[in-house]
Amino acid sequence: EPEVTQTPSHQVTQMGQEVILRCVPISNHLYFYWYRQILGQKVEFLVSFYNNEISEKSEIFDDQFSVERPDGSNFTLKIRSTKLEDSAMYFCASGETNYGYTFGSGTRLTVV
Amino acid sequence: EDQVTQSPEALRLQEGESSSLNCSYTVSGLRGLFWYRQDPGKGPEFLFTLYSAGEEKEKERLKATLTKKESFLHITAPKPEDSATYLCAVQALRAAGNKLTFGGGTRVLVKP
Numbered sequence: 207e208p209e210v211t212q213t214p215s216h217q218v219t220q221m222g223q224e225v226i227l228r229c230v231p232i233s234n235h236l237y238f239y240w241y242r243q244i245l246g247q248k249v250e251f252l253v254s255f256y257n258n259e260i261s262e263k264s265e266i267f268d269d270q271f272s273v274e275r276p277d278g279s280n281f282t283l284k285i286r287s288t289k290l291e292d293s294a295m296y297f298c299a300s301g302e303t304n305y306g307y308t309f310g311s312g313t314r315l316t317v318v
Numbered sequence: 319e320d321q322v323t324q325s326p327e328a329l330r331l332q333e334g335e336s337s338s339l340n341c342s343y344t345v346s347g348l349r350g351l352f353w354y355r356q357d358p359g360k361g362p363e364f365l366f367t368l369y370s371a372g373e374e375k376e377k378e379r380l381k382a383t384l385t386k387k388e389s390f391l392h393i394t395a396p397k398p399e400d401s402a403t404y405l406c407a408v409q410a411l412r413a414a415g416n417k418l419t420f421g422g423g424t425r426v427l428v429k430p
Contacts, residue, residue: 210361237416248422249362249405254415262415297361304416305350305409309361 208232210310212298218316219288227283227313229298237301238281240273241309242266242294249297255281256304288317320345322421324406329426331396339391339424341406349413351389353382354405356423362405365391396428 211230219225231238240252253263255273263271272284281300285292293316299307323342331337343351350369354362366375368384375382379400381392391404403425407418 212361239416241418249407249418249420251415251417251419254417256415260415262417264417295359299361301416306352306364306367307418308364309354311361312359314359 208308210298210300210308212296212310212313214313215311216314216316218318221290221317222287225285225288225315227285227296227298227315229281229283229300229310230279231281231298231300232302232308233279235300235302235308237304237307238273238275239299239301239307240283241297241299243297243312244294252283252296285315288315290317293317320408320410320419322406322408322419324404324421324424326424327422329424331393331426331428333397333428333430334395336392336394336396339393339404339426341389341391341421342387343389343406343408343421344387345408345410345419347411349409349411351384352407352409352418353380353389353391354407356403356405358403365404393426396426398428398430401426401428 238255243249254261295312297312299309301307325340353365366382371386403423405423407420
């Protein structure tokens with residue numbers, strides 16, 4: 207069964223450093239998303255991406271965050287200058303239509 | 319603002335002891351209500367989508383139902399492998415960027 211692949215599974219970074227989280231969505235999907243889950247809290251929407259542009263972003267997704275689809279297969283989330291409160295599980299998701307997603311297994315980001 | 323509340327927060331069951339999980343929601347026009355299963359350290363795994371009140375869907379020991387204000391996930395004769403966190407999410411008709419709003423989840427532990 208097709209799946210969304212995320213790398214790395216765990217990333218530890220120092221506060222203030224830039225990180226790039228990588229995702230390979232399912233190949234025929236057109237809609238791409240990033241969500242995050244702080245330990246013990248709800249899954250939260252960050253951003254959605256369609257037709258090579260951001261279609262919606264949440265209040266969390268400030269100027270420190272950016273997304274890119276550099277080629278036909280990868281979808282990345284960059285955090286420019288990480289803060290302690292960015293520590294969370296980050297989930298990439300993709301969808302063939304504009305409803306219903308498949309989520310990846312996540313990247314656990316730990317900022318120290 | 320869309321809101322999703324799940325109850326109970328945690329549920330301990332004996333193997334074979336059937337139970338129900340509740341998801342109450344408020345949304346400005348429902349496009350879909352989604353149930354996901356999440357194992358520790360993993361991403362949400364899709365179970366069901368429900369679109370309109372009265373709709374029911376089943377998969378193995380799980381059955382999801384929908385009314386205008388809530389959804390139930392019934393677990394019939396659960397097995398230890400059904401232990402997981404079950405997440406409910408809604409997508410509004412006018413969801414900008416196809417955003418999902420998640421509830422806090424119900425942690426289910428099934429003991430043999």
